[in-house]
Amino acid sequence: MMDTRFNTSDIYWPAVVRHYRVSAGLNQTELADRLAVTQTMVSRWEAGGAAPSRRVQDLLFDLFWADSATISRDVWLQRIAHNPCMVFVVDQDGVVETASRGFARLVGKPAADICGRRLDDLFQGDAVNLFERLHNAGFFQGRIAGAESAERYVLRDDKADSFFAHGLHRPVFMPGPRILWLASGSEVTEQNYQDVRDRLGGPNVLRKAI
Amino acid sequence: MVRAPRKSEIADIDWPGVLKKYRFSKNMKQASLAEDLNVTQAMISRWESGAIAPGREMQKRILAMVEMETLSTPMVGWRQFVTDQPAIAAVIDPDGRIETVSVGMIRETGIARGDFEGQRIDEVFSGDLLKLFSWLSKTGFFDERVETVESAERYCFHRPDGAEDSFCVHNMHWWRRGEDRRPRWILTGARVDEAELDALREEFGGQTRVVPVD
Numbered sequence: 001m002m003d004t005r006f007n008t009s010d011i012y013w014p015a016v017v018r019h020y021r022v023s024a025g026l027n028q029t030e031l032a033d034r035l036a037v038t039q040t041m042v043s044r045w046e047a048g049g050a051a052p053s054r055r056v057q058d059l060l061f062d063l064f065w066a067d068s069a070t071i072s073r074d075v076w077l078q079r080i081a082h083n084p085c086m087v088f089v090v091d092q093d094g095v096v097e098t099a100s101r102g103f104a105r106l107v108g109k110p111a112a113d114i115c116g117r118r119l120d121d122l123f124q125g126d127a128v129n130l131f132e133r134l135h136n137a138g139f140f141q142g143r144i145a146g147a148e149s150a151e152r153y154v155l156r157d158d159k160a161d162s163f164f165a166h167g168l169h170r171p172v173f174m175p176g177p178r179i180l181w182l183a184s185g186s187e188v189t190e191q192n193y194q195d196v197r198d199r200l201g202g203p204n205v206l207r208k209a210i
Numbered sequence: 211m212v213r214a215p216r217k218s219e220i221a222d223i224d225w226p227g228v229l230k231k232y233r234f235s236k237n238m239k240q241a242s243l244a245e246d247l248n249v250t251q252a253m254i255s256r257w258e259s260g261a262i263a264p265g266r267e268m269q270k271r272i273l274a275m276v277e278m279e280t281l282s283t284p285m286v287g288w289r290q291f292v293t294d295q296p297a298i299a300a301v302i303d304p305d306g307r308i309e310t311v312s313v314g315m316i317r318e319t320g321i322a323r324g325d326f327e328g329q330r331i332d333e334v335f336s337g338d339l340l341k342l343f344s345w346l347s348k349t350g351f352f353d354e355r356v357e358t359v360e361s362a363e364r365y366c367f368h369r370p371d372g373a374e375d376s377f378c379v380h381n382m383h384w385w386r387r388g389e390d391r392r393p394r395w396i397l398t399g400a401r402v403d404e405a406e407l408d409a410l411r412e413e414f415g416g417q418t419r420v421v422p423v424d
Contacts, residue, residue, distance in 0.1 A: 166296035
Protein backbone atom coordinates (compact mmCIF):
# COMPACT_ATOMS: atom_id res chain seq x y z
CA MET A 1 0.00 0.00 0.00
CA MET A 2 1.08 3.52 -0.69
CA ASP A 3 1.96 5.55 2.29
CA THR A 4 -0.50 8.41 2.61
CA ARG A 5 -0.23 8.91 6.36
CA PHE A 6 0.91 12.46 5.97
CA ASN A 7 -1.74 15.02 5.35
CA THR A 8 -0.65 16.62 2.13
CA SER A 9 -3.89 18.43 1.45
CA ASP A 10 -2.48 21.58 3.01
CA ILE A 11 -0.60 23.59 0.45
CA TYR A 12 2.63 25.02 1.77
CA TRP A 13 2.11 28.65 0.78
CA PRO A 14 5.55 30.03 1.71
CA ALA A 15 7.17 27.80 -0.94
CA VAL A 16 4.41 28.21 -3.50
CA VAL A 17 4.30 32.02 -3.29
CA ARG A 18 8.03 32.55 -3.11
CA HIS A 19 8.85 30.06 -5.83
CA TYR A 20 6.32 31.54 -8.21
CA ARG A 21 7.42 35.08 -7.48
CA VAL A 22 11.13 34.42 -7.94
CA SER A 23 10.74 32.35 -11.07
CA ALA A 24 8.43 34.95 -12.61
CA GLY A 25 11.11 37.55 -11.85
CA LEU A 26 8.88 39.67 -9.60
CA ASN A 27 9.72 41.42 -6.36
CA GLN A 28 7.27 41.32 -3.47
CA THR A 29 5.74 44.69 -4.41
CA GLU A 30 5.17 43.63 -8.02
CA LEU A 31 3.49 40.41 -6.96
CA ALA A 32 1.41 42.34 -4.42
CA ASP A 33 0.25 44.67 -7.21
CA ARG A 34 -0.79 41.76 -9.40
CA LEU A 35 -2.83 40.32 -6.55
CA ALA A 36 -4.15 43.66 -5.29
CA VAL A 37 -2.71 43.15 -1.79
CA THR A 38 0.04 44.92 0.16
CA GLN A 39 3.73 44.03 -0.01
CA THR A 40 3.58 43.35 3.73
CA MET A 41 0.99 40.69 3.06
CA VAL A 42 3.20 38.94 0.49
CA SER A 43 6.07 39.08 2.95
CA ARG A 44 3.92 37.45 5.65
CA TRP A 45 2.83 34.65 3.32
CA GLU A 46 6.42 33.90 2.43
CA ALA A 47 7.48 33.93 6.06
CA GLY A 48 4.64 31.57 6.94
CA GLY A 49 3.04 34.14 9.22
CA ALA A 50 -0.24 34.00 7.32
CA ALA A 51 -1.85 32.07 4.48
CA PRO A 52 -3.42 33.83 1.49
CA SER A 53 -7.20 34.12 1.48
CA ARG A 54 -9.19 31.70 -0.68
CA ARG A 55 -9.72 34.43 -3.25
CA VAL A 56 -6.00 35.06 -3.52
CA GLN A 57 -5.19 31.34 -3.54
CA ASP A 58 -7.29 30.87 -6.67
CA LEU A 59 -5.91 34.05 -8.20
CA LEU A 60 -2.33 32.85 -7.60
CA PHE A 61 -2.99 29.52 -9.26
CA ASP A 62 -4.62 31.31 -12.20
CA LEU A 63 -1.47 33.42 -12.55
CA PHE A 64 0.66 30.27 -12.47
CA TRP A 65 -1.38 28.85 -15.29
CA ALA A 66 -1.47 32.03 -17.37
CA ASP A 67 2.30 32.40 -17.15
CA SER A 68 3.06 28.90 -18.33
CA ALA A 69 0.32 28.14 -20.84
CA THR A 70 -1.53 29.74 -23.71
CA ILE A 71 -4.58 27.48 -23.52
CA SER A 72 -7.24 26.84 -20.90
CA ARG A 73 -6.90 24.00 -18.41
CA ASP A 74 -9.82 22.21 -20.08
CA VAL A 75 -8.21 22.25 -23.51
CA TRP A 76 -4.94 21.16 -21.93
CA LEU A 77 -6.55 18.15 -20.26
CA GLN A 78 -8.28 17.24 -23.48
CA ARG A 79 -5.00 17.48 -25.36
CA ILE A 80 -3.35 15.12 -22.89
CA ALA A 81 -5.99 12.48 -23.57
CA HIS A 82 -5.01 12.54 -27.27
CA ASN A 83 -1.27 12.71 -26.66
CA PRO A 84 0.65 9.90 -28.38
CA CYS A 85 3.45 10.12 -25.79
CA MET A 86 3.46 8.82 -22.23
CA VAL A 87 1.64 11.49 -20.21
CA PHE A 88 -0.45 11.14 -17.08
CA VAL A 89 -1.84 13.28 -14.29
CA VAL A 90 -2.09 11.92 -10.75
CA ASP A 91 -3.65 13.49 -7.67
CA GLN A 92 -2.38 13.53 -4.09
CA ASP A 93 -4.16 10.26 -3.29
CA GLY A 94 -2.31 8.50 -6.08
CA VAL A 95 -5.39 8.35 -8.31
CA VAL A 96 -4.81 8.73 -12.05
CA GLU A 97 -6.96 11.63 -13.25
CA THR A 98 -5.89 11.69 -16.89
CA ALA A 99 -3.98 9.18 -19.01
CA SER A 100 -2.73 9.89 -22.50
CA ARG A 101 -3.38 7.63 -25.41
CA GLY A 102 0.36 6.88 -25.51
CA PHE A 103 0.40 5.84 -21.85
CA ALA A 104 -2.67 3.65 -22.40
CA ARG A 105 -0.88 2.03 -25.34
CA LEU A 106 2.14 1.21 -23.18
CA VAL A 107 0.00 -0.11 -20.35
CA GLY A 108 -2.09 -2.14 -22.78
CA LYS A 109 -5.43 -0.95 -21.38
CA PRO A 110 -7.89 1.67 -22.61
CA ALA A 111 -7.42 5.06 -20.93
CA ALA A 112 -10.90 4.66 -19.43
CA ASP A 113 -9.62 1.63 -17.48
CA ILE A 114 -6.64 3.59 -16.13
CA CYS A 115 -8.32 6.84 -15.11
CA GLY A 116 -9.90 6.82 -11.67
CA ARG A 117 -7.63 4.01 -10.44
CA ARG A 118 -4.82 4.27 -7.93
CA LEU A 119 -1.27 3.89 -9.21
CA ASP A 120 -0.62 1.09 -6.71
CA ASP A 121 -3.69 -0.69 -8.00
CA LEU A 122 -2.28 -0.57 -11.54
CA PHE A 123 1.46 -0.96 -10.93
CA GLN A 124 3.95 -2.41 -8.51
CA GLY A 125 7.52 -1.34 -7.83
CA ASP A 126 9.13 1.77 -9.34
CA ALA A 127 5.98 3.71 -10.26
CA VAL A 128 4.57 3.36 -6.75
CA ASN A 129 7.93 4.18 -5.20
CA LEU A 130 8.14 7.35 -7.27
CA PHE A 131 4.68 8.45 -6.15
CA GLU A 132 5.59 7.82 -2.51
CA ARG A 133 8.82 9.73 -2.84
CA LEU A 134 7.09 12.72 -4.43
CA HIS A 135 4.25 12.54 -1.93
CA ASN A 136 6.53 12.33 1.09
CA ALA A 137 8.72 15.17 -0.20
CA GLY A 138 5.65 17.43 -0.21
CA PHE A 139 5.14 17.49 -3.98
CA PHE A 140 1.38 17.93 -3.60
CA GLN A 141 1.94 20.75 -1.11
CA GLY A 142 4.03 22.71 -3.60
CA ARG A 143 7.43 21.98 -2.06
CA ILE A 144 8.93 20.42 -5.20
CA ALA A 145 9.66 22.29 -8.44
CA GLY A 146 10.31 19.24 -10.56
CA ALA A 147 11.84 15.80 -10.84
CA GLU A 148 13.46 13.52 -13.37
CA SER A 149 13.36 9.74 -13.17
CA ALA A 150 13.86 6.37 -14.80
CA GLU A 151 11.26 3.71 -13.99
CA ARG A 152 10.34 0.20 -14.79
CA TYR A 153 6.54 0.14 -14.90
CA VAL A 154 5.42 -3.31 -13.80
CA LEU A 155 1.72 -4.05 -14.22
CA ARG A 156 -0.07 -5.52 -11.27
CA ASP A 157 -1.72 -8.31 -13.18
CA ASP A 158 -1.19 -12.00 -13.91
CA LYS A 159 1.45 -11.48 -16.55
CA ALA A 160 3.26 -8.65 -14.73
CA ASP A 161 4.11 -7.07 -18.10
CA SER A 162 6.55 -4.21 -17.84
CA PHE A 163 8.19 -1.40 -19.76
CA PHE A 164 11.03 1.01 -19.05
CA ALA A 165 10.47 4.75 -19.10
CA HIS A 166 12.33 8.03 -18.70
CA GLY A 167 10.14 10.73 -17.17
CA LEU A 168 9.95 14.41 -16.26
CA HIS A 169 7.63 15.42 -13.46
CA ARG A 170 6.15 18.79 -12.69
CA PRO A 171 3.42 20.17 -10.46
CA VAL A 172 0.29 21.54 -12.09
CA PHE A 173 -1.66 24.16 -10.18
CA MET A 174 -5.38 23.55 -10.50
CA PRO A 175 -8.45 25.31 -9.12
CA GLY A 176 -9.44 24.10 -5.69
CA PRO A 177 -6.70 24.98 -5.06
CA ARG A 178 -4.90 21.69 -5.49
CA ILE A 179 -1.62 20.53 -6.95
CA LEU A 180 -1.49 17.61 -9.37
CA TRP A 181 1.45 15.59 -10.65
CA LEU A 182 2.07 15.85 -14.39
CA ALA A 183 4.33 13.07 -15.66
CA SER A 184 5.56 13.20 -19.23
CA GLY A 185 8.00 10.79 -20.74
CA SER A 186 8.84 8.08 -23.14
CA GLU A 187 9.32 4.37 -23.24
CA VAL A 188 13.05 3.66 -23.47
CA THR A 189 15.24 0.59 -23.80
CA GLU A 190 16.61 -1.07 -20.69
CA GLN A 191 20.01 0.33 -21.64
CA ASN A 192 18.62 3.91 -21.82
CA TYR A 193 16.92 3.37 -18.48
CA GLN A 194 20.22 2.23 -16.95
CA ASP A 195 22.03 5.21 -18.50
CA VAL A 196 19.54 7.68 -17.04
CA ARG A 197 19.78 6.03 -13.61
CA ASP A 198 23.54 6.15 -13.83
CA ARG A 199 23.45 9.85 -14.71
CA LEU A 200 21.00 10.60 -11.89
CA GLY A 201 22.88 8.44 -9.40
CA GLY A 202 19.64 6.62 -8.57
CA PRO A 203 16.06 6.12 -9.74
CA ASN A 204 15.10 9.78 -9.51
CA VAL A 205 16.20 13.27 -8.59
CA LEU A 206 13.90 15.82 -7.02
CA ARG A 207 14.35 19.55 -7.12
CA LYS A 208 12.99 21.55 -4.22
CA ALA A 209 11.03 24.71 -4.77
CA ILE A 210 13.10 27.77 -3.84
CA MET B 211 20.30 20.50 -19.82
CA VAL B 212 21.50 17.96 -17.35
CA ARG B 213 24.91 16.69 -18.23
CA ALA B 214 26.99 13.95 -16.74
CA PRO B 215 30.16 15.37 -15.23
CA ARG B 216 33.51 14.15 -16.45
CA LYS B 217 35.68 12.27 -13.99
CA SER B 218 38.25 15.03 -13.77
CA GLU B 219 35.54 17.54 -12.93
CA ILE B 220 34.22 15.44 -10.07
CA ALA B 221 37.67 15.16 -8.50
CA ASP B 222 37.97 18.95 -8.35
CA ILE B 223 34.59 19.67 -6.84
CA ASP B 224 34.36 21.53 -3.55
CA TRP B 225 31.64 19.35 -2.00
CA PRO B 226 31.08 21.42 1.15
CA GLY B 227 30.63 24.47 -1.09
CA VAL B 228 28.27 22.76 -3.54
CA LEU B 229 26.09 21.35 -0.79
CA LYS B 230 25.90 24.50 1.28
CA LYS B 231 25.26 26.73 -1.70
CA TYR B 232 22.40 24.51 -2.86
CA ARG B 233 20.96 24.22 0.63
CA PHE B 234 21.14 27.95 1.40
CA SER B 235 19.69 28.90 -2.00
CA LYS B 236 16.67 26.74 -1.19
CA ASN B 237 16.54 27.88 2.43
CA MET B 238 16.69 24.22 3.45
CA LYS B 239 17.74 22.57 6.68
CA GLN B 240 20.29 19.76 6.67
CA ALA B 241 17.54 17.33 7.63
CA SER B 242 15.50 18.31 4.58
CA LEU B 243 18.44 17.80 2.22
CA ALA B 244 19.20 14.51 3.96
CA GLU B 245 15.66 13.39 3.23
CA ASP B 246 16.00 14.31 -0.47
CA LEU B 247 19.23 12.37 -0.79
CA ASN B 248 18.14 9.46 1.39
CA VAL B 249 20.98 9.82 3.88
CA THR B 250 21.17 10.83 7.53
CA GLN B 251 21.40 14.43 8.65
CA ALA B 252 24.72 13.55 10.30
CA MET B 253 26.07 12.53 6.91
CA ILE B 254 25.13 15.89 5.37
CA SER B 255 26.86 17.57 8.29
CA ARG B 256 30.05 15.57 7.70
CA TRP B 257 30.03 16.32 3.97
CA GLU B 258 29.47 20.03 4.58
CA SER B 259 32.27 20.24 7.11
CA GLY B 260 34.61 18.57 4.63
CA ALA B 261 35.35 15.72 7.06
CA ILE B 262 34.52 13.24 4.29
CA ALA B 263 33.49 13.45 0.65
CA PRO B 264 30.29 11.85 -0.68
CA GLY B 265 30.73 8.45 -2.34
CA ARG B 266 30.93 8.09 -6.11
CA GLU B 267 27.23 7.34 -6.73
CA MET B 268 26.14 10.01 -4.28
CA GLN B 269 28.37 12.56 -6.02
CA LYS B 270 26.51 11.93 -9.27
CA ARG B 271 23.21 12.20 -7.44
CA ILE B 272 24.14 15.52 -5.87
CA LEU B 273 25.35 16.96 -9.17
CA ALA B 274 22.19 15.84 -10.97
CA MET B 275 20.14 17.53 -8.28
CA VAL B 276 22.12 20.76 -8.40
CA GLU B 277 22.37 20.89 -12.19
CA MET B 278 18.71 20.22 -12.87
CA GLU B 279 18.31 23.74 -14.23
CA THR B 280 15.22 23.06 -16.27
CA LEU B 281 13.29 21.75 -13.35
CA SER B 282 14.32 24.52 -11.04
CA THR B 283 11.41 26.81 -11.77
CA PRO B 284 7.71 26.20 -12.42
CA MET B 285 7.83 28.91 -15.07
CA VAL B 286 10.45 27.15 -17.16
CA GLY B 287 10.62 28.47 -20.70
CA TRP B 288 8.41 26.47 -23.04
CA ARG B 289 11.27 25.85 -25.46
CA GLN B 290 13.39 24.39 -22.70
CA PHE B 291 10.48 22.20 -21.65
CA VAL B 292 10.33 20.81 -25.21
CA THR B 293 14.11 20.36 -25.29
CA ASP B 294 14.12 18.28 -22.10
CA GLN B 295 11.29 15.95 -23.06
CA PRO B 296 12.20 12.25 -22.98
CA ALA B 297 9.65 11.80 -25.80
CA ILE B 298 10.10 12.81 -29.45
CA ALA B 299 9.47 16.56 -29.69
CA ALA B 300 10.54 19.62 -31.68
CA VAL B 301 9.84 23.32 -32.16
CA ILE B 302 9.64 24.35 -35.82
CA ASP B 303 8.97 27.81 -37.28
CA PRO B 304 6.44 28.60 -40.07
CA ASP B 305 9.26 28.40 -42.66
CA GLY B 306 10.03 24.84 -41.62
CA ARG B 307 13.20 25.71 -39.72
CA ILE B 308 13.90 23.45 -36.73
CA GLU B 309 14.54 25.61 -33.68
CA THR B 310 14.98 22.91 -31.06
CA VAL B 311 14.55 19.16 -30.66
CA SER B 312 14.00 17.05 -27.56
CA VAL B 313 16.27 14.58 -25.81
CA GLY B 314 13.92 11.89 -27.15
CA MET B 315 14.30 13.01 -30.78
CA ILE B 316 18.09 12.85 -30.47
CA ARG B 317 17.93 9.44 -28.79
CA GLU B 318 15.59 7.91 -31.38
CA THR B 319 17.29 9.26 -34.52
CA GLY B 320 20.89 9.24 -33.32
CA ILE B 321 21.29 12.67 -34.95
CA ALA B 322 23.18 15.25 -32.89
CA ARG B 323 21.44 18.39 -31.63
CA GLY B 324 23.73 20.60 -33.73
CA ASP B 325 22.65 18.77 -36.88
CA PHE B 326 18.98 19.52 -36.21
CA GLU B 327 18.93 23.04 -34.88
CA GLY B 328 18.87 25.77 -37.51
CA GLN B 329 18.25 23.23 -40.30
CA ARG B 330 15.14 23.20 -42.43
CA ILE B 331 12.93 20.17 -41.92
CA ASP B 332 13.62 19.07 -45.54
CA GLU B 333 17.36 19.13 -44.89
CA VAL B 334 16.99 16.47 -42.17
CA PHE B 335 13.90 14.46 -43.14
CA SER B 336 12.28 13.22 -46.32
CA GLY B 337 8.90 11.70 -47.11
CA ASP B 338 5.94 11.81 -44.73
CA LEU B 339 7.16 14.64 -42.48
CA LEU B 340 7.48 16.97 -45.49
CA LYS B 341 3.96 16.02 -46.61
CA LEU B 342 2.80 16.80 -43.08
CA PHE B 343 4.50 20.20 -43.14
CA SER B 344 2.85 21.21 -46.40
CA TRP B 345 -0.52 19.89 -45.18
CA LEU B 346 -0.20 21.97 -42.00
CA SER B 347 0.68 25.06 -44.07
CA LYS B 348 -2.27 24.52 -46.42
CA THR B 349 -4.73 23.82 -43.60
CA GLY B 350 -4.01 27.12 -41.90
CA PHE B 351 -2.13 25.70 -38.91
CA PHE B 352 0.43 28.52 -39.12
CA ASP B 353 -2.38 31.05 -39.49
CA GLU B 354 -3.73 29.81 -36.16
CA ARG B 355 -6.89 28.45 -37.76
CA VAL B 356 -6.33 24.92 -36.44
CA GLU B 357 -5.58 24.16 -32.78
CA THR B 358 -4.40 20.57 -32.49
CA VAL B 359 -3.56 18.01 -35.17
CA GLU B 360 -2.87 14.30 -34.91
CA SER B 361 -0.90 12.36 -37.50
CA ALA B 362 0.92 9.12 -38.29
CA GLU B 363 4.26 9.29 -40.11
CA ARG B 364 7.23 7.30 -41.13
CA TYR B 365 10.24 9.44 -40.23
CA CYS B 366 12.84 9.04 -43.01
CA PHE B 367 16.32 10.43 -42.41
CA HIS B 368 20.02 9.78 -42.77
CA ARG B 369 21.96 8.53 -39.77
CA PRO B 370 25.25 10.28 -38.99
CA ASP B 371 27.10 7.46 -40.76
CA GLY B 372 25.15 8.32 -43.93
CA ALA B 373 22.92 5.25 -43.96
CA GLU B 374 19.19 5.73 -44.55
CA ASP B 375 16.95 4.91 -41.62
CA SER B 376 13.27 5.20 -40.79
CA PHE B 377 10.74 4.44 -38.07
CA CYS B 378 7.01 4.96 -37.52
CA VAL B 379 5.70 7.68 -35.20
CA HIS B 380 2.30 8.68 -33.87
CA ASN B 381 2.40 12.48 -33.61
CA MET B 382 0.44 15.32 -32.12
CA HIS B 383 0.95 18.95 -33.15
CA TRP B 384 -0.11 22.26 -31.78
CA TRP B 385 1.23 25.77 -31.99
CA ARG B 386 2.10 28.61 -29.71
CA ARG B 387 3.39 32.05 -30.48
CA GLY B 388 7.08 32.73 -30.24
CA GLU B 389 8.73 35.81 -28.83
CA ASP B 390 8.23 37.54 -32.22
CA ARG B 391 4.49 36.66 -32.12
CA ARG B 392 4.78 34.29 -35.08
CA PRO B 393 3.35 30.83 -34.38
CA ARG B 394 5.69 27.93 -33.69
CA TRP B 395 4.84 24.36 -34.49
CA ILE B 396 5.27 22.10 -31.48
CA LEU B 397 5.61 18.50 -32.59
CA THR B 398 5.42 15.62 -30.13
CA GLY B 399 5.38 11.94 -30.82
CA ALA B 400 5.95 8.37 -29.78
CA ARG B 401 7.31 5.50 -31.82
CA VAL B 402 4.83 2.85 -32.90
CA ASP B 403 5.13 -0.31 -34.96
CA GLU B 404 4.03 -0.70 -38.60
CA ALA B 405 0.69 -2.28 -37.67
CA GLU B 406 -0.14 0.62 -35.33
CA LEU B 407 0.80 3.14 -38.04
CA ASP B 408 -1.63 1.45 -40.43
CA ALA B 409 -4.36 1.31 -37.78
CA LEU B 410 -3.91 5.01 -36.96
CA ARG B 411 -4.13 5.99 -40.63
CA GLU B 412 -7.29 3.99 -40.98
CA GLU B 413 -8.71 5.73 -37.93
CA PHE B 414 -7.68 9.21 -39.17
CA GLY B 415 -8.85 8.54 -42.71
CA GLY B 416 -5.35 9.38 -43.93
CA GLN B 417 -2.06 10.68 -42.57
CA THR B 418 -3.55 13.55 -40.56
CA ARG B 419 -6.66 14.72 -38.76
CA VAL B 420 -7.65 17.79 -36.80
CA VAL B 421 -8.33 16.92 -33.16
CA PRO B 422 -11.87 18.06 -32.39
CA VAL B 423 -12.31 20.43 -29.46
CA ASP B 424 -15.59 19.97 -27.59
